Amino acid sequence: MQQTILKHKNHITVISGLFIIIGFIAHFIFTNTVIFNSAFIIASILGVIPIAIQAYQAIKVKVVSIDILVTIAVIGAFFIQNYEESAIVTFLFLFGSYLEQRTLKQTRSAIKELTEMAPETAFKQLNEGQFEEVDIDKVEEGDILLVKTGSKIPVDGRVTTGKGYVNEANITGESLPLKKEKGDKVFAGTIMDNGTIQIVADRIGEDSTFGRIIELVEEAQDSKSEAERFIDQFSRWYTPVVLIIGLLVWLLTKDTALAVTVLVLGCPGALVIGVPVSNVAGIGNGAKNGILFKGSEVISHFANVDTILFDKTGTLTEGKPEVSEFVYYGNNQEEDLSLLYSVERESDHPLAVAITNKLAQYKLRPVDNTQVIKGGGVIAHVDGHIVTVGNKTLMEQENIPLSDDILKELDKLERAGSSIVLTAVDRKLIILMGIRDQVRAGVKQDLQKLKSLGVKNLIVLSGDNQGTVNLVKKELGLTEAHGDMLPEDKQEFLKERQSTGEIVAFIGDGVNDSPSLATAEVGIAMGNGTDVAIESSDIVLMNSNFNRLPHALGLAKETYANMRQNILIAVGVVIILLFSLIFSEWMSMSIGMLVHEASILVVILNAMRLRGYQLK
Known part of the structure; x- marks a missing residue:
């Protein structure tokens, strides 16, 4: 029975409104007191039933909700025979509830639009x-x-x-x-x-990019930020306090109408709806623009970020490096390049992909006992040979001698901005390759936008040599550049920045970025990156569109500001109403409820502005 009544709450609102109209017509046109009172009595009873049911359900789960305030106020007004006030208060409360439901559905339209797009x-x-x-x-x-x-x-x-x-x-x-x-x-x-x-x-299905977008946006819109959790806790003690104040007013003044009016004016309706509707609208805007915020909490953190740390390859650069320099020191080039090609085919690292693209015409040989050295390279057994492929540090760890000529060539390529890949066969260095990756188009302008949005530090962290990252820093105007970093070095650097009180975001796309993505206050993954990176992040830039990052930051700041505006509006309205009750003669229950519902509409309309937000 209760569910049936709540299901038809909007119909009850309409019927209640019709009886109120009948009452006013009877009063002002026909001056019929009986019809006037009867219409408002029926409207009051109809209107209070769904509100009382909601209040009862809240009490069952030990929550003192706003519905309880309104129910007591309406019953009080009814018994002092102020039928006009009780009817209008219930109608406005139900109508406000309808507006909230309708607007939340509209702000969640990103989900509906996405779902309708599903093949x-x-x-x-x-x-x-x-x-x-x-x-x-x-x-x-x-x-x-x-x-x-x-x-x-379809897939x-x-x-x-x-x-x-x-x-x-x-x-x-x-x-x-x-x-x-x-x-x-x-x-x-x-x-x-x-x-x-x-x-x-x-x-296919939920595993597709489209399926994951819908799932992530649904989870994000249902999550609660710290501000929302605070408001939930606040309303739990705020409502009982208003009840106590109303009781004290009645005990001190014996004025039931005044006590009932205090209950109505104390309703924090706009406060309860203001923050969630801002977050939902902001997350919806992000979803439409290729940005997935994994929850409301992420928006608050990102809006206040001080420092952004960038992985280089696949983030600031295209992630499609090509072999630009090649030096051979051996005697059988075809066989040695065949050995290198066979080892690199085992890896999906961007540098390995560049090498296999270069050597695709060579014979593929069986590879055994592959050992990946984190942050260094790979060692494998191929056709009876030990093949070591990686950076200078790996060669030194494996005691592979590097001559002065090789070191000079290596230094030359590093200063030119190349990533270095060395290859040794049977512990003798035979191949030196320089690999370059192009900086993403428009990244420099995007980084300037981040600075204009208040980010103080833009820092690149990379496993590449220091010469390469220095060139990237110079080209893009970054604050700092740190090369030759293992995944644990990046994570340690991130923790050091956090220890100084900075709010840090990290953006990357690889498996080796996952520890830093998880440690940062805000982890940002490129959508074409690995599943591990995407799962451990807080924000995903779909299809690796770096130019979405400034929009994401601007949207987070606008959403955070919008949320605070709504809190200020809601609290300000309650204070003004209570002061009006004390210091004026015109304040009444129905006027108070009308102002409350107007404030709810204002915070909703304010949040709706976020749906059309675009970075200027």
């Missing part, structure tokens, strides 16, 4: 080779799917044949369509603007 069917290749439209649930990993112009891409996958342009705005926030051809990745929920392609399914 429901796919054209799957059957055993006979033809394609048939099937339900998305029947698609499995490894299936070949056909995507035509205007269709939604995460790779293009096998065909080419065309894909609109990825709902994943990355990037409005321009991207060209896709054989080998390129595509994402579920994006739209094929032009062309026809076939793709092989890599990730």
Whole structure:
């Protein structure tokens, strides 16, 4: 019965409002006191029932809610035969509740829009080779799917044949369509603007990028920030205090109307709704712009960040390095390059990918007993040879001699900004490679935007040599640059900055970044990075769009400011109403409730501004 009444609460609000209108018509047009009182009595009883049920349910879980204040106030007004006040108060309270529900649904529209974008069917290749439209649930990993112009891409996958342009705005926030051809990745929920392609399914359903976005945004919008948790605790003791004050007013004055009015004026409705609606609107804006905030707490921390630490490869740079210098010191170049190619094929590190792309024409040999040296490189057994591939530190650890000529060449390449990869076969150095990665387009401008938003320190931390990171620092105008750093060195550096009281954010994309992402107040992962990095982060920039970072920071600051504005509005209204009650003659229950509901509408409209926020 209770659930049925609450389910039809909006209908009750409408009926209550109609009876109030009937009452006023009877009073002002027909001067009929009986109909006037009867209409307001019915409106009061109808209106207080759902409010009283909510109050009862709150008491059952030992929470003294605002509904209790309103229920007592309405019952008090009813028994002193102030039917007009009791009817209007219940109607305004129910109408305010309706506005809150409607607005929260609108601010959660990012979820609804994303869900509606989720593909429901796919054209799957059957055993006979033809394609048939099937339900998305029947698609499995490894299936070949056909995507035509205007269709939604149903899964995460790779293009096998065909080419065309894909609109990825709902994943990355990037409005321009991207060209896709054989080998390129595509994402579920994006739209094929032009062309026809076939793709092989890599990730389906909830495991797809699109599925994870929906899940993360839902979790984030349901999470509570520190401010929200404080307000929850605050309202738990605030409401009983208002009840006690109302009782004391009645005991001291014996004025029931005054005591009841105190209860109504003390309702902190705007305070309860103001912070959540700001956070939900901010998270929704982020989702539409390719930014995933994993919770309301993240917004507060990021809004106050002092220092941002950057991994270099794949973050400040494209993450697509190429071999730029090559020096060979051995006697059988083809065999030695075949050994190197075979070892590097075992790794997905960006430098390894650059080397395998360079050496793809060489013979692949069986690799045994691969040993990865964290922050150094790899040692493997290939066709009876011990192959050591890595940096200068690894060579020194393995007692592999480096001649003066090699050291001079190495120093020259480092000063030119190259990442160095050394290769030794059977403990003799035979190959020196210089690898360069291009700085992302527009990164310098994006970093300037971060500074203009109040970030004091922009620091790059990298496992690359100091010469390379110094060049990156100079090119991008960074505050500091630190090279030759292992993952634990990055994490230790981060902790040192935190120990001085700085609020630190770390942005990276690799497995080796995960400790720092987890340690920082705000960990930011590039969306094309590893799953481990994405899982251990607090913010994800979808499709690795670095230019979304300034928008994310600006949005966090705007959301945090909006939240504080709403708190100020809510508290200010309560103070003004109580002062008006004490120092004026015009304040009444219905006027107080009307002002309360107006304040709720104001904080909602204030939060709604965040939905259209764009960084200037």
